[in-house]
Amino acid sequence: MPPANEPARIHELRRLLEQANRAYYVDAAPFMPDTEFDRLLAELAELEARHPELADPTSPTQRVGGEPIKGFKQIRHAVAMLSIDNTYDESGVRDWAARVVRTLSGESRGPGGLFGAPAVTFVCDPKIDGVAISLRYEKGLLVHAVTRGDGTTGDDVTHAARVIQPIPLRLDGTTTPPPEVLEVRGEIYMTSAVFARINKDLEDAGDDTLANPRNATAGTLKNQDPKLIASRRLSFCAHGRGEVSGAPADFAPTHTVFLERLRALGLPTSRHAVRCDSVDAVIDAINRFDTIRRTLDHATDGMVVRVDEHALQQRMGTTSKSPRWIVAYKYPPDRTTTRLLDVLHQVGKTGKITPRAVMAPVHLAGTTVQHATLHNYGQIRQKDIRIGDSVYIEKAGDIIPYVVGIVPEQRPRGARVIAPPPECPVCNGPLEIEYAAGPESPESETSRRCVNPECPAQVREKLVWFAGRKQMDIDGLGEKTIDLILTQTDIPLRTFADIFHLHGHRDTLISLDRMGEKKVDNLLAGIEAAKSRGMARLLAGMGIRHVGDSTARLLARLFPSLDALLQAPLPMLMPRALNKEDARALGLPEEPGQRPETGLGKETAPAVFTYLHSPAAARTFKALREAGVEFASKDYAPRESRPVAGDNPFAGKTIVLTGTLDAFDRTQLSERLEALGAKVSGSVSKKTSLVIAGREAGSKLDKANELGIEVWDEARLLAALDADQPD
Ligand SMILES: [Zn+2]
Known part of the structure; x- marks a missing residue:
């Protein structure tokens, strides 16, 4: 599109996207598929980058989120926001209307x-x-x-x-x-x-x-x-x-x-x-x-x-x-009562122990319910829930049944206090317990975890998770097969790496119930294929606390390989959260907004970092590497990387930088342009092919204009550098 039409296109796109939004949210009559919406939004963002003079805080592109805010400002309501009186039955409504x-x-x-x-x-x-x-x-x-x-x-x-x-x-x-x-x-x-x-x-x-x-x-x-x-x-x-x-x-x-x-x-x-x-x-x-x-x-x-x-x-x-x-x-809540028969203490793949209620089956909002979450042991104490109690259950968000509380007057004689397990119910390993208000307030307990990495309950859950479709996607290695191997054979299967040694036990596997040669070969082929799933799926599969599949993908965008991640200092895991000094020391732009978009939060980054550098993680990575699992990232998308190639608008040019550039550190930009084959010079002369003028550019800009040299503003530079990004 010729540049002259771009401002018109910007306005057209803004109007179109606003209309689409309105049709979707206000009229419930969408006319644009989501993919088309995203495509037009991307086009608009690109055009706006080229036309900073048309910036508009109400543009649909401004809705993806800027910088985190620091604390909340208080604002006084022009008209007070009063609360509304509640009534819980028909007569309450009739009384109010009569009044x-x-x-x-x-x-x-x-x-x-x-x-x-x-x-x-x-x-x-x-x-x-x-x-x-x-x-x-x-x-x-x-x-x-x-x-x-x-x-x-x-x-x-x-x-x-x-x-x-x-x-x-x-x-x-x-x-x-x-x-x-x-x-x-x-x-x-x-x-x-x-x-x-x-x-x-x-x-x-x-x-x-x-x-x-x-x-x-x-x-x-x-x-x-x-x-x-x-x-x-x-x-x-x-x-x-x-x-x-x-x-x-x-x-x-x-x-x-x-x-x-x-x-x-x-x-x-x-x-x-x-x-x-x-x-x-x-x-x-x-x-x-x-x-x-x-x-x-x-x-x-x-x-x-x-x-x-x-x-x-x-x-x-x-x-x-x-x-x-x-x-x-x-409305009265969808709530019913039933008898609490037992509490199971389930150990998850991160070792977290969750109390789960077993109840007499009861009908609630469309389904029969006999299990419900009790969240944590702190809540059990707060609500004084005991086995044998009559409990109220509701569905959170109309989906997940949970125990609201008990009916105290229906407590039977001999109702049993629910004792939190003092050690892991599966491996008897030690537990780590967290309290919101300190250990002297047991009712503030928020979590209880088994910290034994060898815990069989965790091992099983971890293996199932690792092999899962969204993680390493190992064809043929489902829950049933894992249980079969764990309970019916002596094949060592405790670590992720053990999976990649299963081929050495082909005969034993074939001899298993319901397995057979064909299934086993299929399984072994699935395991072989999983070796090259890449860093994101590997990290997601490890079940590291705080690292779900989206976080894993995010790390894989930030680092070219697991090795690069392991060598990176902690601040590199959270580029957006760095202060200026640390950012500069790491060669990142001082302005957070110009740093890589991805990264972990201030709270999760240290926890993830500690795990990655723990002896246990080192053992796991070493064993996986030896088993032939690839550590390279398939999602790596750094802002700064580019092939050194002749086919770009900067190759062979002599470029002068002048004025203040908002998005770039001057030294880094020079390096980047040089990497693209340009020569960066300090003064404007007839030999200069391009001047990049930031804000408050002075005499160099005047000279460039005098000599008729091509001048770009920062937006154009950004657009050209972005166009050069590999997909
Ligand atoms: Zn355990």
């Missing part, structure tokens, strides 16, 4: 008010189980996002809101001009599918799982790294108003119209909001939604009922605690 009518008709019995009770219309809006947020738009632009906090002041989470796709950065003024100031209240939440995926990743990495989607949402918003927040794919639904000023008088006379306006402006609202002419219609809507809400992809725990007409809301006013014109009906 509303009485208050309003009491007023209307004043002078001239002889018409009896006014006709009050209500709106029912689903109550999503998430985190309440207030978004402030000024002149149509998102200026900040604030949590409820204490209702008066909340945390500034604008960095998070900016990367939550359904939250528009700019309101759509096509049909409704946005008010001067529009404060929208809504709920940020996580879908069940995203919640399940995150918990699976945490579990795979041996980390603690999250209790439910609401906690996961709150935790995500508290995170200071927008990239992580973006990856969590949070959702948003608008449902209320804060300050609205500079709007036409008919902007939102009722809540129903307000919701319509929000949709027109590009803000998602619930598709299940309904207007009701009477309290009977309200009760009906509540009951109907109880069926619908079980089919939704996110948790809802109630129905918010409010007076539709804004003027009537104003007249009702608020108590010190909550508005009088609104009430939340809460």
Whole structure:
């Protein structure tokens, strides 16, 4: 495309991507496949890099996350975010509605008010189980996002809101001009599918799982790294108003119209909001939604009922605690009770011991449940759960059954205290126990791990994991085969390397039940093929704490081989978290934003580093290497690497650098250009072929212009260097 059309294309792409986003999140009528969206987004990013003069903080490319923030600013709400009164049954809703009518008709019995009770219309809006947020738009632009906090002041989470796709950065003024100031209240939440995926990743990495989607949402918003927040794919639904000023008088006379306006402006609202002419219609809507809400992809725990007409809301006013014109009906949770029969102490592949409840089978929200997680031994103590107790169970995010608590009055005589295992229940090895509030508070215990690396329970789980499809993908080495070898033969199979020596035991394997020659040869071929899966899968397969498959891939992008990773000093594992001095010492740019995108966090990096340099890891790596397993990375994608080739725009040129370059360290850039075959010179002359001018370029730039030498700005340099990157 000729450069002249690029600005037009930038605007076109921005509009198109905004429309696609809106169609997806607000209208639920997507017209663009995700792959196409990603492709256009990449095109836009490329064009924007070439045109820094067209930078726009509301561009769809700005939603992938910038730098982590440091701490939270407090912001005062223009209009307080009051809490809503709850009611738990039909009569509570009827009482509230009667009070509303009485208050309003009491007023209307004043002078001239002889018409009896006014006709009050209500709106029912689903109550999503998430985190309440207030978004402030000024002149149509998102200026900040604030949590409820204490209702008066909340945390500034604008960095998070900016990367939550359904939250528009700019309101759509096509049909409704946005008010001067529009404060929208809504709920940020996580879908069940995203919640399940995150918990699976945490579990795979041996980390603690999250209790439910609401906690996961709150935790995500508290995170200071927008990239992580973006990856969590949070959702948003608008449902209320804060300050609205500079709007036409008919902007939102009722809540129903307000919701319509929000949709027109590009803000998602619930598709299940309904207007009701009477309290009977309200009760009906509540009951109907109880069926619908079980089919939704996110948790809802109630129905918010409010007076539709804004003027009537104003007249009702608020108590010190909550508005009088609104009430939340809460559905009873999907909860049931059953008898706790036993507790199993399961040892996972990282040695973590998880208490698992065995219960009398019971029906709960569509499935029969007889196992549930008890999370950890701290919780068992806090809730005083004993074997024999009647326990309440619920499903977190409508998926994972867990024990909420006990019914104390139903405790049978002889209920047994659940003793945490003092040693590993499988190998009797020593345990490492962590407490949130120190060992003097046993109820704060968060984890209990077997630290014996030879622990057979861990060994089995580790081997199963290592051979798994997402890790080393060893064809023919499933759970059953591993158990068969472990229990029916004397073949040594304790370490990962042992897998690669199984070919020496072909005859024994063939003699096993249900194996046979064909299956065994298939298995051995699968093992042979696994030797060249590459660094990412190998690391993921080792089941290192904090290193799931995505983290492993990330490390493999950062280092060309496992050996390079093992030689790297700790800071190289977390390039984004380095201070300027350390970065410089390692030859990385001083600005974190210019360092490699990948890397571990400040907390996980030291733990992973310690493991990689432990004697146990050294033994494992040595044995794997000797067994012929390859350590090279298949994902290595450093920013700085490139072939030394003649086929690039810099080869053979004499280049002068001048002014301040934001993305480059001058010395490094010179080296890089020289590696591409350029000669970097200090002064401009007739021999100069190209001048790269950063900010505040002075006399050298003037001279270049005088001599008619080609001049590039930094954006063009960046684009040219990027185009030179190997795929
Ligand atoms: Zn053990």
